[in-house]
Amino acid sequence: MCGRLGCPGIFVITCSPHLSLLLRRSFSVITRNVSACISDIQKQSTQDGSCTQTIIYLKGCPLYCNWCPNPEFRNPGVRLLWDPIRAKHYEDGRIYxxxxxxxxxxxxHDPVRRTVSGVTLTGGEAMMQHTFLHELLSHLKDLGVHTTVETTGYVPEAQFAKLLPLIDHLIFYLKHYEREAHRKITGVYNDLIIENLRNSLSGPSEVEVRLTLISGLNDRPEDAEGFARLLQRIGVKQVQLFPFNNQADPSGRHNAPDNASLFTELELAAYQEAFLSHRMNCS
Known part of the structure; x- marks a missing residue:
């Protein structure tokens, strides 16, 4: 679930004494035993090279999506896996x-004063490791760093509500609008997900709703209508569609079933029309 990169909330990183003091004060109050299992940490520069985004991939996910390209992320701990190409074992994460x-x-600490655009936390389901997330987000917020969190929304309401004020940009991925269908393709019902999405819309975060369209799972005209009615009812104003074959998908990690067919521009336009008819922006 990797997020779209950008440069909101620019935070200038320098070697100034003031910043060094700020960092020392922040680190001094960190709870030392709070940790999380992380699969990868990446730094990605924007196209113009003016800023850098840090992306953190946390392990653990409570969903079992049929099309999941990274099922190893479901396990929240470090596992020893076999790489047949290199003919050796490797660990799929590390405790940080x-x-x-x-x-x-x-x-x-760049001498030409390049900037950091922010930090994106993704997974798996990043909010599964909520204690770690709360501590990290709290310090990033104190330091003025823009934060983005990607979520499935399948998180206990109390934990979700506690994290929400610390998140600048929340990217919410919906799998299916219908309760039983959602359970069939992910292993869980969508009641909690819908409630958390509803609550996030009245919170301080900027909320971005994304639908990954999987051929044969949620791509029919009646699916578009079902999503549109649900999202309109809970107050969503804008939706982004990501067909599985769309190269603009920022994560590049969404796969469709083997028998899936590609979306045509005409089919995508028809899907978008359902949202437009409900007075919702759709891109």
Missing amino acids: SVQEVLELCLDN
């Missing part, structure tokens, strides 16, 4: 403390 991750996020 909050302090380690915070230092990695803020290590761009």
